[in-house]
Amino acid sequence: MGFHGFDTAKIRSLAGDLETLSQGVTSLHRDVAGVLTRADELMAGKSATASTLLQPLVGYPLGGRAAMPGTLAAELHDTQGSMVRRCDQLDGVQHLTDEGYAIDPALYFGDEKAPEEKKITDLLSALAALDGKDFGSNGNRDDLQKLRDRFGDLTPAELDALLSKVPAADLKRLNDLAAKDDDGSGWKWWDHNGLPDGEFRDFVSSLVKRAGPSHWPALEAAFPSVQPGFDTTDAWIEGYNPQSSQGAKGMHFGVPGEPLFATPGLIDVDGIAQGRFGDCWYIASLTATAHADPKFIQEGIKQNPNGTIDVRIWDKDGKVHWVTVTPDLPMDQNGNVMSANGNGEVWPAYYEKAFALMYGGDKGGGPDGHENDPRYDRKEQGDYGAIEWDFTDKAPSYVTGHDPKSIDNDFGSVKSSFESHHPVIVATRSDDDLKNDHLNPQFDPHYVTRHVFYVKGFDADGKMILGNPWGPGGDIHITAQQYHDYFNSPQELQVGG
Structure with a gap:
């Protein structure tokens, strides 16, 4: 049955048949159109066919439209091309697994370029060479960016194969070197170490996006920025x-x-x-x-x-x-x-x-x-x-993607911003603030101190409707005076543009 039930020899044979069909579709299309057009001419106003798939061929190429079977030429060609690439991928994955690499089954049948073992072994050697390397006074950024680009050239199957072989210490060392951005202090401006935050974030995302699920734990162990912790909440x-x-x-x-x-x-x-x-x-x-x-x-x-x-x-x-x-x-x-x-x-x-x-x-x-x-x-x-x-x-x-605009802390300004089609958020005051002003925060059961609400609209009585981010059922309706007493720090959000 072949590798995991896929007989690539038979699949390649079927792909060849589809390519042969795609090459003959144009002449078939022309012949069928000719027969239908001549029949239509001879039937004194009656349609030569009741098929909605064949009717567009009547009059082709002068008055008719390109339709089946002619439109199948490109589709059959594209399908056979995908089948061949998937067979190349399967055969390449089989070779790698025979050599002891572990590739997640989810990646076996990808429509990818066939994996190359040399790319994997060369990058494994480059990662091992980082151990104890002296990057000199110019820092290590250029070297790391070259390594990042080599990771980017790996297909998902090649990345999985590499992750199955790379020592955990080598992968962690890459994180420790790349995550350390030392050029922000202003001193030793020539010493570019690590990748800038944004570049490093994109690099980690590119690994997570392509790796098979069975290799996510290895990435999480080496790159802490893969998974946000929750033990400080x-x-x-x-x-x-x-x-x-x-x-x-x-x-x-x-x-x-x-x-x-x-x-x-x-x-x-x-x-x-x-x-x-x-x-x-x-x-x-x-x-x-x-x-x-x-x-x-x-x-x-x-x-x-x-x-x-x-x-x-x-x-x-x-x-x-x-x-x-x-x-x-x-x-x-x-x-x-x-x-x-x-x-x-x-x-x-x-x-x-x-x-x-x-x-x-x-x-x-x-x-x-x-x-x-x-x-x-x-x-x-x-x-x-x-x-x-x-x-x-x-x-x-x-x-x-845009900084918010702080607006005047009054009911009218918030309403004006909202009615100008801007999202608006507002904060509530602290318990100490309310206590100092002798205000009772229990004026509404859904009011919470030191909290942020968002404006949902205004009701028939002119009250502002505030949505609670805790979820449905927590809306509150407030008057202008209640806004003045209990809310502050309104922000107008800028979307689009």
Whole structure:
């Protein structure tokens, strides 16, 4: 039966037959069209055929249209070409597995150029040569960029084969060298070490996007930036979200049962919920943008053939990246997704996961009441803990690619921005602020201090409708006076352009 049930000799024979057919289709098309056209002329106004597939041929090439069988020529040629490439891939993968390389079965039948063992062995040698190498006073960036480009030349099967053979220490050494960007301090300007953050992020994403699932653990072990940790989050340390009081015991990574989109290709903007991490400021920005321009958010996320997910996100310098994340998400002890989620869909969770990896404006978290407790803020970038407890103006640029606009802190200005078709987010005041002004935060059961809401609209009584990023059912309706008393820091988000 051949390699894993595929008899490439027979498949190649079938591909040859399809190519022969494609070459004969043009003459067949001409002959059939001639017969139908002559018959149509002789039938005194009656159609020569009742077939909707053959009717366009009547009068061809003068009055008719190109249709079957002529249109099959290119399709048959393309199909046989794909079959041949897949056979080359299978034969190449069989050779590599016979030589002791491990390639994920998900990649066996890819429409790729056949794998070349020499590319793999040469790159393995280059990685081993990094051990103890002295890059000199000019740094190692040029050498690392050449290595990065060689990784980029690997097909998915070649990358899998390399990952199955490369020593863990060699892969980790590559991370340690590439992740260290030393040219930002301003001193020793000639000493370019490591890859700049954006380049390194794109490199890691390119590996995750192509590798077979069985090799993701090796990438996660060597490159910590593949997977954001959660052990600095309030939910992990305290066992629950301190604002919503939702439990978070048994937190672990697992693959959700829900699809990316409940309705293929569409997002449900009304089903977005924050989950158990304290990143309302980000989820409010994401949700507000999704309400204003659902297509923009929908186009910013896609699933790859190997099961990973690409998310479009801008970095702290305003440069766009497609961050590739693995499909596993933080879950509780009952297997429920603990991070952001939707109504029967999980695309918000992957936006949040990509943001956790990319967020660069944090120095351990905003004021969260634990400033002197190293358990909460010991890591500054690349995990879920770093995206908790920050401010309204920090997240929008990562979602939209544009800095937000701070607007006057009054009801009328917020309304004007919203009615100009801009997403708007607003923050609530702290408990201490309200206490000092002798205000009662219980004016609405869904009001939460030190929280971020997004503007959904205005009701028939002229009250502002604020959506809660915790999810459906948490809307509040407020008067102009209530806005003045209980809210601040409004931000107008800029989408598109």
